[in-house]
Amino acid sequence: MFIEVDGVEKVFEVRKKTGFLKRERRQVRAVDTLSFTVARGEMVGYIGPNGAGKSTTIKMLTGILTPSAGRLRVAGIDPSRERTRLAHRIGVVFGQRTTLWWDLPLIDSYRLMHRMYRIPDARYAENLDRLVELLDLGALLDVPVRQLSLGQRMRGDIVAALLHDPDVLYLDEPTIGLDVISKARVREFLRELNVERGTTVLLTTHDLQDIEQLCSRVMVIDHGRLMYDGPLAGLHEVGESERTLVVDLERELPPIEAGGSARVVRVEGPRQWLAFPASESAAPLVARIAAEYPLVDLSVREPDIESVIATIYAERTTA
């Protein structure tokens, strides 16, 4: 297995003031006996609420943090022991902080990577050309990074993380704050990268669409524990989550009788909201409604990740 995480724990000691000069030491388990493996070329979404232990896991996998217990291997390397050797094999994109040089033209940051990672000249030139074309950055190479938009900068950061041909790419919230077009472009690129280069991708996100469009597998972590590991569809089943179909009719009508497992949850004038299981396709439902009702417009809303996780978590604790 390419990434092996076996019984990994991370315990932080937090000191709290309990009185005058008195302090209480409390141990916080950010990651609790976490175990999973990722095969080469897999694309995995790693999700969970804030403070669930996502970034702590990523930091251990990239060698930034040393685990308190357990065994961890990435490409056969123990990340915390051989941090610099691992660095050549991984690419990291921190969504909210750029590693590009603010005042210098974009190309300068890439030249630094070229030399810092000792990328052979021919390979550097080839990778740069390919990445810049795929991410459409050609016209921006000579522009100072501070003048780039958020989406352009994110694409720039992705290029910087991939120039040395890493086997695994960690992305921390790669689409946060991006507009729809930039999001689509980043996703499209990641898909191609994964298919053509076989790069293993592990991404954390709050955007369920990132996972939906990119990852065949999703891992849900909460309170430092793995709550779910499998395909996204299964997550919806486990979480019993529902999607919502918003239907605009020509006029006010009594609640739609759609049949099946769909049911109307809200009516507001000519607009009606129908809930149906997220694991089912919306197509037959839409076809039935379109055939029987005067339909003006409709849209499908995905369940948000937080509520799905909340459901899973509630089930686990009651079970």
Add this chain to the structure above:
Amino acid sequence: MGERALEGLRAYRLIAGMWVRSTMIYRTSFLLTVAGNLLVTGLDFATILLMFTRVDSLGGWSLPEVAFLYGLSATAFGVADLVLGSMDVLGSRIRDGSFDTLLVRPAPVLAQVGADRFALRRLGRISQGGVVLGWAALSVDVHWSAAKLLLLPLMVGSGAVIFCALFVAGAAFQFLAQDAAEVQNAFTYGGTTLLQYPPTVFGRDFVRGVTFMLPLAFVNWVPAAYVLGRPYPLRLPEWTVWSPPLVAAVCCALAGLAWRAGLRSYRSTGS
């Protein structure tokens, strides 16, 4: 070990180069800060000159002799300040999380942090110290033997290394001090007086002002006394004039240990 040091130097050079280029984007601003730097450090020595307009000697030392001492330490400090002077941004790097981005690079962290915010304007201090030292060396009434001539670069070099070690130790301390709660406690229990000043004032001036005096006394005063033909402070044996490189090596080893301990503590506790 040697390979790692070379790797570190290489990374340092690469990153420092990027900072120089970043500075040169704002050329006017750069020239102004260089001029300001020269002026401020120049005023530093002007205070000493001013004192000598009133007295003929300071504790029995003449103006060129005091200038010699001053020039030695100013040059040594200037070199260290140029090389590692921005290491105190480490604290803010840890706080805003950008320190993590350094840890995923295939280069020694110390070199990356050392080269952070590398600023050529600091050449001002070196040139000022160098000019004073040069003038003093020519003006003191000393017979320059081969030993004394050899001692001169040795003193400047060792002094610079010691200052560097102190910068590293100071940065290593920031790994621990970034525990905000702890720092806050220190201030709340430490008395309200301290709170009247921004904490950054203390970090810098404490480190630069007080700590630097101790090892420097050894490195600067003893050999300077030898060069100037004056009695040794504390009646130290004569061989101690050659001790600066030894003191520098010890300082480096200690600073290296402190850095490693700091980094280890960061990597086990995170932000």
